[in-house]
Amino acid sequence: MRLLAISGSLRRDSHNTRLLRAAAQLAPAPAELELFDGLKDVPPYDADDDLDPAPEGAARLREAIAAADGVLIATPEYNSSLPGQLKNALDWASRPFPDNVLRNKPVAVIGVSTGMFGAVWAQAEARKVLASIGARVIDVELPVPGAERAFRGDGLADADLHRRLAAILDELIAAARLRAPESHALAA
Amino acid sequence: MATATQTSALPTGIWKSDPVHSSVGFSVKHMVVATFRGAFTDFAITLANEDGEPRIYGAVRVDSVDVRDENLKGHLLSPEFFDAERHPEITFTSTGIRVDGDELSVDGELTIKGTTKSVEARGTIVGPAEHPAGGERIGVELETTVDRTEFGLDWNAELPKGGVMVENPVTLTVHLELAKE
Numbered sequence: 001m002r003l004l005a006i007s008g009s010l011r012r013d014s015h016n017t018r019l020l021r022a023a024a025q026l027a028p029a030p031a032e033l034e035l036f037d038g039l040k041d042v043p044p045y046d047a048d049d050d051l052d053p054a055p056e057g058a059a060r061l062r063e064a065i066a067a068a069d070g071v072l073i074a075t076p077e078y079n080s081s082l083p084g085q086l087k088n089a090l091d092w093a094s095r096p097f098p099d100n101v102l103r104n105k106p107v108a109v110i111g112v113s114t115g116m117f118g119a120v121w122a123q124a125e126a127r128k129v130l131a132s133i134g135a136r137v138i139d140v141e142l143p144v145p146g147a148e149r150a151f152r153g154d155g156l157a158d159a160d161l162h163r164r165l166a167a168i169l170d171e172l173i174a175a176a177r178l179r180a181p182e183s184h185a186l187a188a
Numbered sequence: 189m190a191t192a193t194q195t196s197a198l199p200t201g202i203w204k205s206d207p208v209h210s211s212v213g214f215s216v217k218h219m220v221v222a223t224f225r226g227a228f229t230d231f232a233i234t235l236a237n238e239d240g241e242p243r244i245y246g247a248v249r250v251d252s253v254d255v256r257d258e259n260l261k262g263h264l265l266s267p268e269f270f271d272a273e274r275h276p277e278i279t280f281t282s283t284g285i286r287v288d289g290d291e292l293s294v295d296g297e298l299t300i301k302g303t304t305k306s307v308e309a310r311g312t313i314v315g316p317a318e319h320p321a322g323g324e325r326i327g328v329e330l331e332t333t334v335d336r337t338e339f340g341l342d343w344n345a346e347l348p349k350g351g352v353m354v355e356n357p358v359t360l361t362v363h364l365e366l367a368k369e
Contacts, residue, residue: 131266
């Protein structure tokens with residue numbers, strides 16, 4: 001069972017990347033959560049560049065999603081929505097439609113912000129975009145507010161948020177297991 | 189719920205849908221003003237009347253939805269709509285059949301996207317007629333209207349000037365030519 005974690009923030013000390021690291025700690029073995037490190041390398045979407053082969057950064061993203069049984073996205077909130085680079089990456093992943101790498105792929109969206117709303121609108125927008133792309137969007141959210149005080153060590157400081165993150169991972173893994181090919185299921 | 193079955197006017201035997209001369213369609217109000225029609229092209233529907241307990245049952249392959257646009261088809265098959273990966277078939281099994289002359293009423297259980305609801309379909313039954321190549325045919329037409337949101341098909345988009353892209357009531361229609369086995 002392989003899960004791909006995509007942080008919508010490019011910042012080195014990103015709170016959302018840290019949230020995904022906390023999720024990785026919670027992923028029950030033998031599920032593995034792999035952090036995608038190529039978001040910054042995805043070029044701006046241009047249909048003229050969407051050829052075979054695709055630009056390297058976009059191809060890496062598509063391959064990473066294709067190889068995963070499920071995807072966990074952590075998004076910050078920029079101006080009430082998801083960051084442009086994350087949306088751009090999803091746009092690359094959505095092509096060709098409808099038979100793209102995200103089609104029927106279980107995806108959950110979580111997020112953390114420095115403010116009091118925990119990127120809740122960005123998560124809603126990301127879910128909308130993912131559903132439109134054809135992903136199997138898990139109907140959950142995890143708005144983590146007050147990023148500076150939200151973490152303790154490798155996990156979340158708030159016990160309830162910590163439990164909810166674990167529950168989201170369980171739900172994502174259950175959805176991924178339903179559609180994982182036999183070989184993956186056996187390997188997991 | 190009426191479950192009484194009047195069998196006198198129903199032809200006996202096993203009758204199966206001729207895939208070429210039968211159709212399964214749906215229609216729904218679109219953009220407030222228009223009626224959008226689509227169809228499913230892969231289905232098998234049977235009228236079985238051998239033991240005095242007639243039944244009409246059938247299955248429709250969701251991925252055979254024909255809406256003349258690949259992008260729209262892609263959306264309809266996605267988890268946001270029919271979720272064809274997890275729910276590849278729409279099924280129907282009758283629980284009661286009533287015939288009055290040519291008029292046909294069928295109660296039954298309709299399953300879409302894993303949700304089963306009771307429906308009543310009304311229409312006609314005519315025949316049998318002799319096929320020139322041999323065998324007998326009957327014609328069955330049935331129609332019912334369901335609220336798609338009751339089956340979890342609740343996608344919609346609000347229109348900028350009011351109203352929604354797709355209304356909730358959907359009319360399901362079958363026109364069947366059934367061949368005797």
